[in-house]
Structures are given as structure tokens and as C-alpha cells.
Amino acid sequence: MNDGLLGLLQAFNQIVTAGNAITAFSLLLYSLTFNLRERVARTFALLMGCVAIVYFGDVLVSTAQQDHELVLWLRLQWLGIAFVPAIYIHFSDALLAATGKPSRGRRKAVIVASYIIGLAAFYAVAQTDLLTAQLERTAGAGYMRSGPLFPIYTIFLLSILSFSGFNYWRAYQRALTRTSRRRLRYLIFGSLGPILATYPFLMLGSSIAENSPILFWSFLVLSTLLVTGMLVLMAYSVAYSGVSYPDRVVKSRLFQWILRGPVVASTVLTITVLLNRVAIRFNMENSRLVPFAMVASLLLLQYFITLVRQPIEKWLFYGTDREDVARLQLLEDRLLTTSDLRQFLESVLNAICDITESVSAFIAVFGENGLELEVAVGPDDPLRGPEDLPPVLLADKKRTIDGLGTLFIWDGYWLIPLKGNDSSGEIVGLIGIRARAEEPDYNEEEALSVKSLAAQATMALADRKLQREVFSVVDRLVPQIEEIQRMRAAAGFLGTNAFTDPLENLRSEKDLVQLVRGALSHYWGGPRLTKSPLLQLRVVRQALDDHEGNPVNALRGILRQGIERIRPEGERRFTAEWILYNILEMKFVEGRKVRDVALRLAMSEADLYRKQRVALEAVTSAISDMERTASRSRGAENKAT
Secondary structure, eight states: OHHHHHHHHHHHHHHHHHHHHHHHHHHHHHHHHHOTTOHHHHHHHHHHHHHHHHHHHHHHHHHOOSHHHHHHHHHHTHHHHTTHHHHHHHHHHHHHHHTTOOOOSHHHHHHHHHHHHHHHHHHHHHHOSSSEEEEEEETTEEEEEEOTTHHHHHHHHHHHHHHHHHHHHHHHHHOOSHHHHHHHHHHHHHTHHHHHHHSOGGGGOOHHHHHOHHHHHHHHHHHHHHHHHHHHHHHHHHTTTTOOSOHHHHHHHHHHHHIIIIIHHHHHHHHHHHHHHHHHHTTOTTOTHHHHHHHHHHHHHHHHHHHHHHHHHIIIIIGGGHHHHHHHHHHHHHOOOHHHHHHHHHHHHHHHHHHHTOSOEEEEEEETTEEEEEEEESSOOTTSSSSOSOSSOOGGGEEEETTTEEEEEETTEEEEEEEOSSTTOOEEEEEEEEOSSSSOOOOHHHHHHHHHHHHHHHHHHHHHHHHHHHHHHHHHHHHHHHHHHHHHHHHHHHTTHHHHOHHHHHTTSSOHHHHHHHHHHTTTSSHHHHTOGGGGOHHHHHTTGGGTTOHHHHHHHHHHHHHHHTOOSSSOOOSGGGHHHHHHIIIIISOOOHHHHHHHHTOOHHHHHHHHHHHHHHHHHHHHHHHHHHHHHHHHHHHHO
């Protein structure tokens, strides 16, 4: 019985280990997809990459048959293990910088040294026996005995964790709101997960595994499940870093990602493994039932998620905002697009042609430039004739039809005005029907049917007009909402700086790099320079005295300083190290065309644009550093006074 229970625990551990590898890799992709520009998220992605490597190695170790294969996977696992300390201190530094406390050089030096030590540790494992020694097996688990330097690596890890913990504590102290403190508590607790996942505890000793294998495997399964929750908790906290979306959007996006990624993949994997074991037990190896069940479970899970996702999200994430969100979702689902409108109007025209036995018809609407064709059916096109659409309705060519009202005759068409439903009775458009006779000869039934269809077309056009008014309001509202959401997110750490610091305010733009690019593109004059939000920068205001109080010249000078900061030392050359500076100098300062710059620098235009993007990011970073320096000097002056 013990052997059966032990085998079951080992199989279950393989499943949850593979599930954790999937979860870590999925969270890595999530960070790179939604938060790539945020340093905290990029560092978190590195940490998830290390966790994924270690868990993937555990899966391969548990299935390895030969000792040499086992040793290979155990050594390759250290590609993730060795760099975890460096990434931890890197992550804590990024988190502290996100709270408004960037490194002044000391933390960066520790980070660089940690990465070098991590690289040395991986080399020691791959090429020597200094960190890991010979292969050992205990309770069905393979591991490497510790080498003479392994205690030193452990001390290094504990030191880095202490340093990282101190950074976490400093970041927590800088949190100003209850929400930001709560998320940091989640993050600090969740950050223990990668350590539990990656540290090779068996190298410290295997007495428990040897004496109580069931206890060992039970603890291993429980700790792996605990790590799963910690990774998700950590990802939840990081998901808010640097984003200005509402909380419900961030929660919903992460929830969907986890459901459709790790949950589906892990469940399908579990079903596949269990069915394989059942098939082997009944002497049905390579059964066709296994792939069928795998595909069926994949489809059923996606179907189930589609059914339950929205109700669960409304219950968990929307709270008292359920009605507002429901209205927005209804608008999105029922939105009348231009394509939808034209399809509907074509259907109306086809119905009118069937009723009136006409071969062609059209609908025109009144726009900014007068009457404009919206949709037409049939072989005749009103724009192909000697005249365009009728500029006005001629009173001497109108007729009154019982049940339909007034219509007009124009160029072989009977025109029916489409009047809005409001009190003004404004004409919003026309329906043109190819005349079947010189005079309209509709009977009462035809007239009533055409009138009903014309009313439906009028309603659709009126709805489209109302929609455009709503969109116009939304276009004016969205930038303000984004600004409020950004300040709401930043205020958790930056306090009043989130509302008053010019550089923080500029981050409400889609990308600060685009502002710099726009200002450089009008370097010698233009609205992107003269009306740029960059004029708000403190460093620009401080430079006013040097430019006779002219803010545009001051901004131009700051842009020039930013370019000069990325200039290599020595005389200007056309070598690889000068490429970024030369692109900025020739493209923006000298005002040369893209083709000329590409020919001069001996590169394709596509490569030039890629390098230009890197150069603009470098200039933006330089200007950001200048702004922070100006802010710190202003703060020091205020304290002195």
C-alpha cells in the first residue's frame, strides 16, 4: 500500500511540477505582452523565466532513465538557479525605483556584481564540481551532492535576499495608500515562491527523504502547490505596475490569461497523464482514446470558460460598478458600425425595390460637404449620370402620395425625404428609387410599406448620428480619464508628486518617446516643438535664463543636450559606436531625408528606423535623468530655504 501511495504522490508531483512550469512561462508571456515597457514587469519576467527553467528541468529529471541524462538536466537547471539572486536584487531595485527612489549607483553596482557571480556559478556547475558533485538518488528523487562552494553560494543567496528584503521594506514604507500597501504585502509574500521553487534543498541533506519518503513527497507536493499560489499572487501585484487602466480591467485581463493558459494547459496535461497510466494498467498502451480525450477536454474547457467567465468577473471584480460596466458592454455588443449600417440600408433598399418593382435605389445623407451617397443597389449608379446627387429638392417637381406623403422627381428617380424624429423635423437624407413610370403610381399598400421601410432607414441614420455624438464626447473624455487613472495609480507611491511633477504628468501621453520624437521632427520650428508638453519640464524652465526667456529655444537646447549625452568621446566618425548619434544629428538636426541618411550610413531604411527608435529612447532617458536632477536640486533648494 505504501508503494502505491508513494507512486501516486510521485505522479501527482510530476503533474503539479509541470503545471508550475506552464504557469511560470505563461506569466512571463503576460508580463512581456501587457507590461513590456515597465522595468518591474520586465524583471519579473526574468524571474519567471528562471522558475520555468527549474520546473521544466524537474519534469525532465523525473522522467529521465539514464544517469548521464539525469546529470545533464540537473546541471542545466542551474541556468535558472544561478541567476535567481541577481534577479531578486534587480527586481527589488526596480520596485524601489518605481516608488520614486531610483538608484544612485550603489544598487546598480550590486546588481551587476550579482549577475557576474550568477554567471560564474553556472559555469562552475557546468564545468566543475565546485558547486555540485556526484549524482545521488533518494526516495525516487535524483539530485547532485553539494560541492565545496555550495555553502558559500547559500550565504551569497541569503545576503542578497536580505538586501532585497530591505529594499522591499523601503518600498513598503514609501507606499502612501492602503491599496498600494496591500499590494506590496501580496508582492512580498508572493516573492518567497520563486525561492522555494528554485533553491536545491536536497543538496543540504536528504535524511527526511530517505527515512520518510511519503512525508517527503507529500511535503514536496504541498510546497509546489503553495508556490503556484505565490507566483499568481506576485503576478497580480506586478500587473498593476506602471499601468493606468482601472483595477477591474487589470484583474479581468490577468484572470482570463490564467484561465485560458495555465488552468487549461495543466488540466489537459493532468487528464492526459492519468489516462496514459490507466491505459498502461489495462494493457492498452498508445490507446487512441488518449489524444481524443486530450482534444475533447481542451474544447470543453474553453467552452466552460466562455460560459462562466463573465458572471465570475462581474461577481469578483466589478462590485458596485456592475451596472455601469453592463452598459458599456451592451454598447460594445450592440454598436452599429459603418459596415453594419450599410448592410442594413442595403436590405432596406432591396425590400423597397421588391415592393415597387424598381431595378435600382440609393440612400444619400446630408454631410459636411452636402449630400453624400451612403449606399446603392441595382445596376444604376446615381453618380454615373450627367449630374451628381440633387443639390436641392425642387418644389415644382414634387408629388403627394396617399399613405407615403411628399416625394420628388429627379433625373429618373423618385426621391423620398428622410426626416428625423425630433421636433425640428430636419431632413437627414434621401431615398432614391428608380422610376418605373413618369409619375409615381404606388397603391396604398405599396405606399405604406415604403413609408415603413423609410422610417427604419431614418431610425438607423439617426442612431448612427447619435453614436457619432457619443464617440465625440468619448474622444474628449478619454484623455482626461487616462490622466486621472494615471495619477490615481501613481499617487500610491508618489503622493503629491503624482499631481504636480511635470515629468509624471507627461507620462499620461501614450509614450514619452513620441513627444521627444515629435519635438525633434520640428526641431527648427513647428507645432510639435512650440506646443510640446515637454515645455512643462523643470529642466526647460531652468534653462530659460540661458535662452533669453524663450521657452522654445530652451527646449531646443535641452533636446540638443540630450543628443550630446549619447555622443561617444572623440572626433565624429561613421562607425558602429557613433550610429545612434549620427542618426539623430543627420535626421533631425541637419534635417536630411531618410534615404540620404540611410545611404550615408550604409544601411537599409528599415534598419535605420529600428536604430532611430533606439536612439530616441536613449535621448528620452537622458532628458528624464536631467529632469530628475533638476527636481532634486529644486527640492534641495526648498529644504535650504
